[in-house]
Structure formats: structure tokens, C-alpha cells
Amino acid sequence: MKDLHINPAIFDSESGEYERALAFVLANGIESEDRTNIGTISQFGLRMSFDLAKAFPLVTTKKLHLKSIIHELIWMLNGYTNVGYLQANDVTIWDEWASESGELGPVYGKQWRRWAGKPEIHAHEDEARENSKLFTVEASPIDQIANVIKEIREFPNSRRLVVSAWNPADIPAMALAPCHVMFQFYVRNGELSCQLYQRSGDMFLGIPFNIASYALLTHIIAFITGLKVGKFIHIIGDAHIYSNHIEQVKEQLTRAPKAYPQLSINRITRDVVTDPAQMRFEDFKFEGYDPHPAIKGEVAV
Numbered sequence: 202m203k204d205l206h207i208n209p210a211i212f213d214s215e216s217g218e219y220e221r222a223l224a225f226v227l228a229n230g231i232e233s234e235d236r237t238n239i240g241t242i243s244q245f246g247l248r249m250s251f252d253l254a255k256a257f258p259l260v261t262t263k264k265l266h267l268k269s270i271i272h273e274l275i276w277m278l279n280g281y282t283n284v285g286y287l288q289a290n291d292v293t294i295w296d297e298w299a300s301e302s303g304e305l306g307p308v309y310g311k312q313w314r315r316w317a318g319k320p321e322i323h324a325h326e327d328e329a330r331e332n333s334k335l336f337t338v339e340a341s342p343i344d345q346i347a348n349v350i351k352e353i354r355e356f357p358n359s360r361r362l363v364v365s366a367w368n369p370a371d372i373p374a375m376a377l378a379p380c381h382v383m384f385q386f387y388v389r390n391g392e393l394s395c396q397l398y399q400r401s402g403d404m405f406l407g408i409p410f411n412i413a414s415y416a417l418l419t420h421i422i423a424f425i426t427g428l429k430v431g432k433f434i435h436i437i438g439d440a441h442i443y444s445n446h447i448e449q450v451k452e453q454l455t456r457a458p459k460a461y462p463q464l465s466i467n468r469i470t471r472d473v474v475t476d477p478a479q480m481r482f483e484d485f486k487f488e489g490y491d492p493h494p495a496i497k498g499e500v501a502v
């Protein structure tokens with residue numbers, strides 16, 4: 202691309218990991234048709250790594266709407282799948298996919314907190330004969346978030362600290378198949394790291410949100426389990442830039458990354474919060490976020 206001017210500071214900036222990935226897709230992306238009919242340029246198999254112990258990876262080359270990111274995460278952690286909570290907090294990022302009643306189907310919140318368990322058949326011998334019902338089928342839901350917290354506490358070296366949103370039986374009922382599909386925690390030296398597998402990533406709009414969201418999730422789980430934060434590693438399958446975001450991306454890449462902000466979680470005592478759903482918007486304090494101005498882009502539906 203002849204007209205490509207990438208700010209050289211991007212290549213050696215500690216806070217330029219996202220911008221390097223963005224520049225890579227811009228320079229090497231393969232033109233592709235896609236489900237939305239917008240068209241993309243795409244690369245497969247991207248990896249970014251962020252050192253959460255140093256700073257909070259909130260992209261600085263355009264201003265991000267932090268409020269949407271924090272509320273979306275609280276919404277998922279509460280197991281919600283209806284945009285009602287988001288709309289009540291002026292967050293509109295899921296509106297395009299919601300039904301008239303605001304439903305999205307069994308998306309992240311449901312899979313994280315209430316994955317449908319394996320049905321168990323119970324025979325009720327005496328009672329059942331009386332009301333002519335011989336069996337009942339019960340499926341207790343699986344709370345993957347509570348389970349992973351318990352596992353981190355009891356077996357921090359476990360290699361099974363995994364949460365999955367990819368539930369093939371439920372995908373047909375979801376408004377959108379999960380994009381951030383599976384994450385795994387890793388504990389060493391009192392530090393909690395997280396690695397995410399994202400099957401599909403909208404590099405301009407979605408990915409800056411996803412990075413911040415998982416960095417925040419790692420902070421929350423570390424806070425609750427009494428650990429420090431380590432790294433966030435982000436793996437993306439189909440990493441794409443939509444054709445109607447190319448100009449915005451070029452503009453963004455002329456900018457020099459600035460230092461990332463710091464996050465502190467304000468709670469008098471950690472013991473108050475035992476479930477991440479109890480975290481409130483006001484608990485998070487970001488200091489030193491001084492981004493370049495926002496850049497608008499249309500979301501592909």
C-alpha cells in the first residue's frame with residue numbers, strides 16, 4: 202500500500218501491541234467476502250500479549266467508551282442475556298442484535314453462569330405411581346465462573362482453569378455465535394494470567410473492547426482470589442478489518458501510542474465480594490487515560 206503512513210513510534214512502543222497487530226492486518230490482510238456483506242481484509246492466527254502488572258491495556262490511539270466496556274462485562278458476569286441492563290446504563294453496543302423484547306438468546310452470560318447441565322433421570326417409585334409419573338428429568342446448571350474461582354483457590358496449578366462460551370447445542374438460538382469463545386487462567390508466583398481464544402475479531406471496533414474487557418476480567422478474578430495480575434494473551438482466529446473501516450484505521454495508525462492508564466479497584470475489603478457479579482461500576486478507577494480523539498465507524502451487523 203503506497204499511501205500507508207504508520208507512525209514509527211508504534212513499532213517500539215510498550216503500549217503499541219494492538220496497533221502493531223492492526224498494522225499487520227492492514228498491510229497483509231487478504232480481501233474476503235463475509236457474512237455481513239461489508240467485505241473485509243483478513244489474516245488468520247494473530248497473537249497479542251499485554252503485561253497487566255505494568256499497566257491496563259486501554260487503547261490510546263483513539264478514545265474508547267470505557268463505560269460500555271465495564272457495563273458489558275458486569276452484564277455478562279451477572280448471567281444476563283437481555284439488553285435491558287445495558288440500555289438502563291446507556292450502553293447500546295448490543296442493540297442491533299436484540300429481539301423486540303431485548304433478548305439475545307443463550308449468549309455469554311448464560312453459558313458462563315448457567316450452562317445447561319447433563320439431564321439426570323430420577324425415578325420416583327412410590328410417589329410416581331400415585332400421580333402416574335415415573336420419572337423426572339433434572340439438569341442443574343453449571344456455573345463456570347464460580348467453578349473456576351473455586352479451582353483457582355484450591356488448585357492454582359491446575360491446567361483445567363477453562364471457561365467456554367462455545368456451546369454447539371445452543372448456538373442456533375443465539376443472536377450471534379460467541380466470538381470470544383474460550384479463556385484459560387494460569388497461576389504462578391502469585392500472579393494470575395489469562396489467555397483468550399477469539400474465533401473472529403473486528404480489529405477496529407470489537408478488539409479494543411475485547412482487550413479491555415478481558416484485562417478487566419483478569420483483574421476482577423485476581424482481586425477475588427487474592428492474586429496479583431500477570432499477563433493477558435489474546436489469540437485471534439479470523440482477524441479482520443471491515444472495508445468501511447480502512448480509512449479510520451489508516452488515520453489511527455498515524456498516531457503515536459501514549460502510556461496506558463492504571464486501574465485500581467476500590468473496595469474497603471476484598472472479603473465483601475465473593476462473586477464477581479457483585480462488582481459495581483463505581484468499584485473501578487482508571488487513572489492516567491489520555492487518549493487521542495475518538496474515531497467513528499459503523500458496526501457491521
Ligand SMILES: Nc1nc(=O)c2c([nH]1)NC[C@@H]1CN(c3ccc(C(=O)N[C@@H](CCC(=O)O)C(=O)O)cc3)CN21
Pocket residue numbers: 265266269293294295377403406407408410495496497498500501502
Ligand atoms: N461487526 C461486529 N463487530 C463487533 O465488534 C461486534 C459485533 N459485530 N457484534 C457483537 C458485539 C457488539 N460489539 C460492539 C458493537 C459496537 C461497538 C461500537 O460501535 N463502538 C463504538 C462506540 C462505542 C459506544 O457507543 O460505546 C466505538 O467507537 O468504539 C463496539 C463493539 C462487539 N461486537
Ligand SMILES: O=c1ccn([C@H]2C[C@H](O)[C@@H](COP(=O)(O)O)O2)c(=O)[nH]1
Pocket residue numbers: 236237377378380381401402403404406407408411501
Ligand atoms: O466481542 C466481539 C463480538 C463480535 N466481534 C465481531 C467479529 C465479527 O466481525 C463479528 C461477528 O461475525 P461472525 O460472522 O459471527 O464472525 O463481530 C468482535 O470482534 N468482538
